[in-house]
Each structure stands twice: as C-alpha cells, then as structure tokens.
Amino acid sequence: MAAAISIRGISRRFGDHLALCPVDLEIASGAFVAFIGPSGCGKTTLLRIVADLEAPSTGTVMIGADTAADARRQRKLGLVSQRPAVLPWMSAEADVRFTQRVAGRAGFRPLDLLRDFGLAPHAHKRPAALSGGMLQRVNIASAIAHDPEVLLMDEPFSALDEMKREELGAWFAAELASRPKTVLFVTHHIDEAALLADRLVVFSPGPGRVMEVIEVAAPRPRGADFRQDPRFLAATARARALLFGHGLAA
C-alpha cells in the first residue's frame, strides 16, 4: 500500500524567524522523493510536518484522503531516523514485534522481514551487539513492520561510512521494489538522492525554501552503473549548480 502526498502552502515560522517559506508539492502514490539541501534549509522541518511531529504555521498536508494528523492516528506513517530508534534492551525481533504491538497492526511477518533484510542470524541480538549497518536495517525493519503507506526517512544512511552508505542504499532500493511505499527521503548527499529518488526537491537556506524540483526519469531500482547514465549525470550536475551557486556561498 502507498498513498499520495499533497503539500499545500506549508510554511514554518519560529518567532520572527521564517524557517520554511510556503511549499507546494504533489507526490504521487509510490513515488520516491528526496529532499536535499544544506543544514538549516527546512528539509527536516518539512519532513516532520508531514509526519505530524511538528505543526505548520500555515498550510495543510494531505496523505491520501486524510490530513497528516489523521494519517498518523491511523498508523499509516513510518519514520526512519538517522540515529536508530530501537530499544536497547530488546532483540531485533522483539523490536520489530514492538512496532506491531504498539501500532495494533500485524503488517509484515517479523521473521520474513528480518530474513529479507539479511538479519535472520541476528534476530536474537540486542542493539549493542550489532554493527552500525545492521542496526540501521533493524531500524528500517521496525519502522515499516506495521506496513505503513508512507515512509518518512531523515538522513537514514548519514551516520554510516561511505561504503556502507552505498551498500545500504542499493539494498534499500531493491527492498522497496518488493514492498512499495511512498517515500520522503531527507539527505544532504547529492549522488545518493539521484540514485534512489524519482524527484529531487532542492532546498536553500536563509530562509528555507524550495529552489527547484529535479526529475530523474528512470525506473527503480537502479544499479551501480546508473552513475554513468546521462540522466544521473544531468540531475547531479543541476543539483550541484543549484546548491553550490547558492547555499554554500551565503
């Protein structure tokens, strides 16, 4: 299951400080959209507003036919944080089951999920016994265990080293093919965004706003050779031009 997301006139103001100028964005059901930009550009704020973890100053978010708050209450959302949101005293399997118990939705069968995520031999291990890459897989498994329609990901692979990041990105793209979701993916990594996403929403800071939406019109999942594809090169070149012409100079 996957739901379309409609972001209409969403802005966020903290006192006098405008953190995010009004944003309009239509995201099709099953699409993979990356939010990219430097720190303080409002990309995480927008993600948290869609997640109904923060309230917008103006505008509405619709997920399918529901508001963001209703979608959250109906457990239609899944959240993947940069730092794994797992309970230190629970094994991987117990943590996945915990999501289902709290959500009150059976979703995927825990052992199938862990097996598909390459975690079968580690199902009984607690977080302290897992490597960073494995822990992030557990984190994602726990986030989608209740089979949400929308997956909201806040720099999920940023804490990993470059090789692990690429490995996990490729794995996740393939995994998504068998469990389609609408994905919002916050990152500050241009190649990662262009490799994974259908669209790159490029943000600039001070105040946070959307500069441009770049399409990457190629079917997913994409292999490593997509890095030589003209569509990848065009998208990353455009993103670099936007980001380095703007954000870093300021």
Add this chain to the structure above:
Amino acid sequence: MSGETLTGLVVRPAPRLRLAPVLRVLAPIASILALWYLAIWFSGLPAFVIPRPERVVATLIEDRSFITVHLIATLEAAGLGLTFANLAGIGLAVLFDVLPWSRPALLPAAITLRNMPYVALVTVLMLAFGDTLGSKVTVVALAGFFPVLVNTMEGLRAADPVMLDRMRILNASWARTFWSVRLPYAFPHILSAQEIAASGAIIVAISAEWMISSTGLGYIINRAMQTYRGDQVYAVALLATFLSFLIYTLVHQIGRRLDWRARGSDRV
C-alpha cells in the same frame, strides 16, 4: 591453565590472580585493625572509650540475642521508611510529569523538607506521635525520598528523543509510551538512587532511634553510652557499618543485573 601440564616453561599468572580477591578482603581488615590498635596504644584512653577489637567481637557474640531484637527494629524502620521514600519519590516524579503545573507547586516544598535538619524533624515528630514506629518511618522516608525524586525526574527525561518520535508516529498512548519506553529508560536512574537511599535509611533510622526511641540499634548506642559500655557502642557501630555496606553492595549487584545498559546480546 591447562597449559601447565604440557611444559614447565608456560608462564603461570594463576597463583597471583587467585591471591588477589583474598587480599582485597584481608587488606582493609588488616589496616583497620592496625589503626585501631595504634589508636589504643597512642591515645592512652580507657577501655570503655576505646575497647580492643576482640572485646567488641566478644560483645557482639555475648549480647547477640539482645542486639538481634533491636537490629530487627532498626531494619523494620529503615525498610518501611525506604519503601515510603520510593513511593513518595517515584510518585511525585510521575505526578510532575503528568501534571506539569504540580511541579512548581510542590517541588519547592520538597526541597525545603530536604534541607530541613533531620534533628528538627525528629523533634517535631516525637512531640506529635511519640516514640512510635510511625515517627521513625516518617523520618527515614523524609530523609530518603529526595534522591529518589530527583533521579526519577532525571530518568524520565533520559528517554531517547528518536524513540519518542517513533512512539508518536505509531500514535502510542501516553501510558504505553510511559510503561514501554520512558520508565525502562528511567529504571537505571531509579536504581542508582536506591544505592544512596538504602544505605542512608539505616543511618537515619539509627540516628532517629538514638534521639527518641527505646528500641533499635540507635537506642543501644544511647543506653551503652550512659552505662559506660563502650564495647556495645563499637559493637553496634561495627554491625551498622557492615549492614550499610552489605545493603549498598546488594542493591548495587541487583542493579547491575537488572540494568539493560550492562547487557549485550542475551536472548529475549
């Protein structure tokens, strides 16, 4: 150690390792005894002020039935007091969490109670309730609830924010988040408060008994002082010190077993 049978050339650190735990017990006892005897010889004080260690141990054995009765009274006051200290400390911390406005209303009173000298508290309780178990338990509870309160408050703030986001995205109820996430995160903090509160409970119970009571180890000290039985004072002091140490160690060990932070990859 199996290497020993193969060749005499194998380095054998085993005998030294086996000696270490014995030394760790014997060394403090030896140093305390040495200081004790030195104090007797150099101070020249009479035996009822500073009795010899063997006399104190003999008193502990001779008066064991008398001491046991009062030991039980002290343990009862300390145990009940600690229980109420925990009920009040944890209860207040949870109340502050559920009803944020109750914190500015009640926390200043809690801090005032904590800073009030126990001597004054004991005196007031004595005037109000007399020499009763209730008075002693109240003093112990009042002296012990504050560390529990402060640690529980800190513990309830210790939950990982990303975990709280996860609970919110799953639309978990306040109670579910509290029982499944926040309380377990607070648990190690509450346990470490027990190390302070439990050994403190014994000391406060004995002090209260010393002042107002006709039962308990504190009473024995008081009576022994008036009858020039220095040996009894030392016997009770030794017992109380051992007791405090024992409770601290016990709580510490239980805490280590229950603390999720200490464990790695155990099964569910």
